[in-house]
Amino acid sequence: MSDRHIRVVLAKLGLDGHDRGIKVVARILRDAGMEVIYLGLRQTTDSIVAAAEQEDADVIGLSMHNAGHLTLGPAMLAALREAELDVPVVIGGIVPDADIDELLASGVAAVLGPGAPADEVVTTVRRVVQGE
Amino acid sequence: MNVRSLPVEQLVEMSAAGDRRATGRLLTIVERGGPDADHITELTHAFSSRARVVGITGAPGAGKSTLVARLIAGLVADGEHPAVLAVDPSSPLTGGAILGDRVRMSEVESVAFIRSVATRGHAGGLALAIPGGTRVLAAAGFDPIVIETVGVGQVEVDITAAADTTVVVVTPGMGDAVQANKAGLLEVADVFVVNKADRPGADDTRRDLELMLELSHVTGQEDATYRPPIMMTNSLDGSGVGAVAAAISAHRLHLVESGMLADRHERRARFEVATRIQARLDITVQEALAGDDSMSLIRAVAAGQVAPTTAALSIFPFSPVL
Structure with a gap:
């Protein structure tokens, strides 16, 4: 459907000022024809849930560069369950290889590392949205 | 529960009861347009003003x-x-x-x-x-x-x-x-x-x-x-x-x-009704332009053999302004 625009909520969760990567990802997804609702820095799980509800997000993208992914990733998923909101979460940024399986096992839909090329970012987001 | 699988009647009820997921979903459908969007408009039209x-x-x-x-x-x-x-x-x-x-x-x-x-x-x-x-x-x-x-x-x-x-x-x-x-x-x-x-x-x-x-x-x-x-x-x-x-x-x-508030409400209503009519006219115009006769007329205009005014009247013979 040509009018079917994927709506992505992109946020930095927690105390983390590194927003260069998320801005690049926002541009990649925009140029792939998606609608990116950009929340920016210092978001909380509550603010992301509120945005995902109001924006009817198809997917949530979290950018993590503060080594908090093993705590904040599951906390995000718990907040979404609490709100009875069925939206997949993709985590990008600096995530050590050793942590990826644990994140996926906790329910994160996909993890994108620093080297991920633009088309992998786009295909991953599309796959996650279609597999909901 | 995934609100995406629910019918619009139920979404309108949930939205009125304060469920923000339902409100968010309704806005998506309205934005996308089409029969479901029109149905939502019929269910909520009393709230126009x-x-x-x-x-x-x-x-x-x-x-x-x-x-x-x-x-x-x-x-x-x-x-x-x-x-x-x-x-x-x-x-x-x-x-x-x-x-x-x-x-x-x-x-x-x-x-x-x-x-x-x-x-x-x-x-x-x-x-x-x-x-x-x-x-x-x-x-x-x-x-x-x-x-x-x-x-x-x-x-x-x-x-x-x-x-x-x-x-x-x-x-x-x-x-x-x-x-x-x-x-x-x-x-x-x-x-x-x-x-x-x-x-x-x-x-x-x-x-x-x-x-x-x-x-x-x-x-x-x-x-x-x-x-x-x-x-x-x-x-x-x-x-x-x-x-x-x-x-x-x-x-x-x-x-x-x-x-003057009533005037503003009427202006808004007029704008919306006019937009709906225009959207339908647009489809009619595109259909009129799609035929073989229209194509040859358009080529003739491009080649400088027929005036665009003549071609337009010939393809779509309405002249409400004249």
């Missing part, structure tokens, strides 16, 4: 989102239940968009309902999505509803002008009195805001707007009972924002007391 609608428009970077966030915070403090439709442009090349208005509204996003709307490409899409979305929000109990647009392009000006109260945000350095006198956005303002009023040139901008309003008086364009006020603000530190809220309320009172 129920909520107060405030349009806020101005150039990108004028400070609209920050101003809206401040106004919303004030409304919530007064016990109101405001919602925002924040419109940002889609890329004409890819159809994608970066919708960044929530960045400035993070302090109010859990107490108000904020929805980012991309302009998307198709003609009439936005012009139907905004009144449709306004009704969905009104039916969900939100009031007032703030529509924020960058005010570029006729559709956006039309949408903003169809609000009960239209606020036009300008900044110092936008240009001189000649710019202010060009036709367009400034003519639809009910309230002017000179934002970033701490910047050099703010008083010049105010003076240019004052002069423009004075000239309306000279040419007889002026509404003798109402003159748009010019408010000076700094939406970053919040100074002057309370006065803007008061000016919006004062304009509302003027509309109610003068009986």
Whole structure:
């Protein structure tokens, strides 16, 4: 459907000022024809849930560069369950290889590392949205 | 539960009962258009003129989102239940968009309902999505509803002008009195805001707007009972924002007391009905153009053998204007 625009909520969760990567990802997804609702820095799980509800997000993208992914990733998923909101979460940024399986096992839909090329970012987001 | 699989009747009920997932979903369907969107419009049409609608428009970077966030915070403090439709442009090349208005509204996003709307490409899409979305929000109990647009392009000006109260945000350095006198956005303002009023040139901008309003008086364009006020603000530190809220309320009172509110509601209704008719006419025109006879006529026009006026009448033989 040509009018079917994927709506992505992109946020930095927690105390983390590194927003260069998320801005690049926002541009990649925009140029792939998606609608990116950009929340920016210092978001909380509550603010992301509120945005995902109001924006009817198809997917949530979290950018993590503060080594908090093993705590904040599951906390995000718990907040979404609490709100009875069925939206997949993709985590990008600096995530050590050793942590990826644990994140996926906790329910994160996909993890994108620093080297991920633009088309992998786009295909991953599309796959996650279609597999909901 | 995934609200996406629910029928629109149930979504409308859940939305009215305060389920924000349902409200968010309804807005998506309305934005997309089509039979389900029309069904939602039929279920919520009683709310067409129920909520107060405030349009806020101005150039990108004028400070609209920050101003809206401040106004919303004030409304919530007064016990109101405001919602925002924040419109940002889609890329004409890819159809994608970066919708960044929530960045400035993070302090109010859990107490108000904020929805980012991309302009998307198709003609009439936005012009139907905004009144449709306004009704969905009104039916969900939100009031007032703030529509924020960058005010570029006729559709956006039309949408903003169809609000009960239209606020036009300008900044110092936008240009001189000649710019202010060009036709367009400034003519639809009910309230002017000179934002970033701490910047050099703010008083010049105010003076240019004052002069423009004075000239309306000279040419007889002026509404003798109402003159748009010019408010000076700094939406970053919040100074002057309370006065803007008061000016919006004062304009509302003027509309109610003068009986002009009904005119505004009719203007909005006319705009929406006309857009629907135009959308259907567009399809008819595209169909008329698709035939082989039309194609050969179009080629003849391109080759300079037939006048476009003749070809148009021959393909689509209506001449209501003549």
